[in-house]
Amino acid sequence: METGVEQGDRLVEPKTQLLLSVVVPVFNEDDVLSEFYSRLSSVLSDIEMRHEVVFVNDGSVDNTLSIIESLRCADANIAVVDLTRNFGKEIALTAGLDHARGDAVINIDADLQDPPELIPQLVKKWQEGYDVVYATRTERRGESGLRKLSASIFYRLIHWSASVQIPQDTGDYRLLSRRATNALLRLREQHRFMKGLFSWIGYPQTGIPYQREPRGAGCSKWNYWQLWNFALEGLTSFTTVPLKVASYVGAITATLAFLYGIKIIGTTLIYGDPVAGYPTLMVTVLFIGGVQLLSIGVLGEYMARIFDESKKRPLYLVKTYQPAENIKPDG
Numbered sequence: 421m422e423t424g425v426e427q428g429d430r431l432v433e434p435k436t437q438l439l440l441s442v443v444v445p446v447f448n449e450d451d452v453l454s455e456f457y458s459r460l461s462s463v464l465s466d467i468e469m470r471h472e473v474v475f476v477n478d479g480s481v482d483n484t485l486s487i488i489e490s491l492r493c494a495d496a497n498i499a500v501v502d503l504t505r506n507f508g509k510e511i512a513l514t515a516g517l518d519h520a521r522g523d524a525v526i527n528i529d530a531d532l533q534d535p536p537e538l539i540p541q542l543v544k545k546w547q548e549g550y551d552v553v554y555a556t557r558t559e560r561r562g563e564s565g566l567r568k569l570s571a572s573i574f575y576r577l578i579h580w581s582a583s584v585q586i587p588q589d590t591g592d593y594r595l596l597s598r599r600a601t602n603a604l605l606r607l608r609e610q611h612r613f614m615k616g617l618f619s620w621i622g623y624p625q626t627g628i629p630y631q632r633e634p635r636g637a638g639c640s641k642w643n644y645w646q647l648w649n650f651a652l653e654g655l656t657s658f659t660t661v662p663l664k665v666a667s668y669v670g671a672i673t674a675t676l677a678f679l680y681g682i683k684i685i686g687t688t689l690i691y692g693d694p695v696a697g698y699p700t701l702m703v704t705v706l707f708i709g710g711v712q713l714l715s716i717g718v719l720g721e722y723m724a725r726i727f728d729e730s731k732k733r734p735l736y737l738v739k740t741y742q743p744a745e746n747i748k749p750d751g
Contacts, residue, residue, distance in 0.1 A: 440464070440471040440543065441522030445512035449530045450483040457491055460528075460536040464497075467543060472744040474499045476516040479506030489742075496745040504737040510612040511736050513592060517601055519741065526595045533632050534593040541628050542595040551623035554587055554594035559631040584619045587627055594618065608735065610728045662718045673711050677704075 442460065446453065457473075464471045475488045475498065485502060492498040501519050503512065513527060524546050528534050538555055545553040592614055596604065603621040619625070 438469050438524075439522040440467065440469045441520035441525045442471065442473045442539075443476065443513065443516030443520050443525060443527050444473060444530050445476045445478055445509055445516055446480065446484055446488070446530050447478040447506060447509070447512070448480045448482045448484060450480075450487055452531055453484060453487045453491075456530045456532055456536070459532070460539075461495065463536045463539050467540060469543075470746075472497050472499055472520070472522065472746070474501060474516045474520050474744075476501045476503065476512045476519075478503055478509065478512035492742065499744040500740070500742040502739045502741070504739045507736045509592075510614050513614055514605075514612060515736050515738070517596075517605060519743075520601065523598050524595055525598075525601050527592045529593070534591070535630065535633060538593075538628065538630055539595075545626055545628065546595050546597060549624060550626045551597040551600040552594060552618060552621075552625040554590050554618070554625065554627050556587060556627040556629050557589045557591070557632045558629045584616065586616055586619045590615065590627065592618075597623070599623070610731075610733070610735065611725050612735075662721070665718075669711055670715055673708060677708065680704075 442464070444456075444460075449456075460473065464473075473495075477485045477488060477500065485500075488498070488500055492500055499519065501515050503515060507515075516527070517525060524543065526539060526542060528536065528539075534555065542553045542555070596618075600621055600623050603623070604617060607617055607620070
């Protein structure tokens with residue numbers, strides 16, 4: 421691969437036909453799209469590679485789609501994938517990767533928390549030979565203390581428990597080489613925890629630290645209930661630790677119950693048979709019942725995912741697809 425050279429802050433690439441694709445999943449982002457596009461296009465104009473920007477409209481109900489279409493009328497490097505409804509960010513990101521034709525593909529959100537100005541550094545690392553270049557957050561500005569704490573706990577928990585090493589404090593903002601993208605697109609599971617899938621494919625990977633900025637406008641589309649479900653998605657997709665914990669808790673509970681039973685028998689033989697305490701009986705029954713229900717719930721989470729995967733439904737449906745006019749179909 422030919423490598424570029426730096427001149428000041430600008431990345432200069434020898435004249436080449438390499439194509440850079442930028443995938444942008446959007447959902448109700450009409451209040452920030454124009455500024456995002458302005459900053460993104462400014463960055464891309466300083467990288468001497470052909471480029472396309474693939475906007476994926478994930479069932480927006482505001483003016484997001486009309487803004488994207490107006491941007492496309494003025495910029496022939498923009499492609500639009502309009503999904504039939506809201507499928508969720510992980511699926512929308514997959515749809516964008518499916519339609520991206522670049523030799524390198526960058527995933528980025530439109531809310532400006534992930535600065536487009538970091539893209540030249542991602543490209544430079546790719547030119548050095550890395551297949552996956554991810555952006556690691558050193559600071560999360562504009563977020564509440566509770567959200568920062570919960571995110572920190574989740575990333576460290578998934579990093580500790582997952583079957584693959586998932587980088588801590590790292591979102592979806594990253595660059596993928598073409599071979600890494602093709603490998604990722606072979607994974608068509610319904611329950612998609614993209615941060616784990618990015619790590620699962622392997623290949624040489626490296627990170628770039630950055631400070632995450634507050635949203636450019638509007639508010640986050642993720643509430644705490646959605647974040648909780650997202651955390652469950654990650655834990656059940658890439659680790660069987662919850663099942664093991666349920667087994668261990670059940671074994672410990674059974675052992676304690678057995679020892680307690682021996683104690684009762686011994687006490688009865690030595691001191692007689694007093695009337696058993698009602699509070700003790702209720703606490704014991706409720707505790708064991710709670711453990712059983714919790715274990716059944718953990719099993720249910722995994723079984724629900726097996727059920728969804730068995731139906732073999734497509735990940736998403738596309739209403740319309742408008743490719744970038746400046747990019748030939750053969751790429």
